[in-house]
Amino acid sequence: MGGKDYSRRKFINKCFSSGSVLLGSVLFLNCRGTNESSSGNESGHKKPSISDDPCNDLTSLSDGELKKRQSLGYVKQSTVPDNSCGNCALYIPAKSEKKCGGCILFKGPVYIEGHCVQWAAVTA
Ligand code: SF4
Structure with missing residues (x-):
């Protein structure tokens, strides 16, 4: 019984840690995308806008x-x-x-x- 509880506890811990990693990854990628687009406007690599030429x-x-x-x-x-x-x-x-x-x-x-x-x- 103790071993069964232990494996259930272990399973739940793994689920929470996997979920946390997944959630963290999604948040990180979202934040990263926002920073890239905003930094592109501030850096010297911004693309020239469309002009008459x-x-x-x-x-x-x-x-x-x-x-x-x-x-x-x-x-x-x-x-x-x-x-x-x-x-x-x-x-x-x-x-x-x-x-x-x-x-x-x-x-x-x-x-x-x-x-x-x-x-x-x-x-x-
Ligand atoms: S065409 Fe102009 S840009 Fe292309 S290699 Fe010649 S000098 Fe350089």
């Missing part, structure tokens, strides 16, 4: 894609004389209905006047 619309890009763009040192306006996306071998020219082109190294719009550290001369 489609080449500046990065809202469809993931954080990883934005980081890749930044890690390559992409800028909208080249400061290197005679080197810009427009004369780079990796540039994807704008289609007729679009204003801005792209780059084969990362997703998203690219200004023809832009530049990054991977600029490569076009070879004939």
